[in-house]
């Protein structure tokens with residue numbers, strides 16, 4: 611197998627046999643790191659910081675897609691000189707009644723989001739982008755999550771744990787909020803921030819596209 615500069619880092623040879631890519635995850639999310647590791651992928655992490663502001667009238671899915679693409683693009687700029695560089699980035703948002711719930715600003719905002727989610731079904735949209743010099747591909751995961759109604763004091767107690775902060779929709783399905791979820795249809799890992807089945811399929815599609823665009827060697 612060919613070696614590329616910085617070789618040893620970021621190989622996905624368990625998934626992609628013909629080409630050795632340098633894999634980077636453009637994310638500050640510890641959940642995304644943990645999930646990508648679960649696929650057995652070796653990667654380096656890039657720090658990217660994108661403004662997550664939905665334009666007026668911007669459809670929910672287009673917004674999530676745009677932000678994920680901007681994160682991947684910002685990551686790729688950092689490693690564009692690396693042969694075979696492949697940058698993965700994602701965005702996850704909670705959607706209810708046409709509103710996009712990002713991360714809560716403070717405790718009051720977290721409590722307000724949770725109050726809206728209680729006793730109802732919302733969607734969690736995750737979009738993943740894979741960007742390289744010779745190809746780019748994306749995957750979309752949309753899950754439906756139903757919350758049981760909250761009992762008295764339950765929201766305040768949950769917010770006081772600190773778990774809602776830094777999480778879209780002010781909850782973590784992988785944490786104590788698991789107790790609120792009465793039904794999930796879709797991708798558990800997608801709700802957590804990186805849909806693993808879709809990401810694995812995405813890497814295969816990316817490899818095929820790269821091969822048809824650039825041949826079997828990274829440029």
Ligand SMILES: Cc1cn([C@H]2C[C@H](O)[C@@H](COP(=O)(O)OP(=O)(O)OP(=O)(O)O)O2)c(=O)[nH]c1=O
Nearest residue numbers: 637638639701702777778781782783801802803
């Ligand atoms: C709904 C939900 C979200 N989340 C997290 C995943 C994401 O980290 C976060 C959504 O915010 P994002 O903007 O998608 O990601 P991020 O800012 O945390 O990280 P990045 O650097 O990759 O942009 O919410 C959970 O951990 N569990 C959940 O159940």
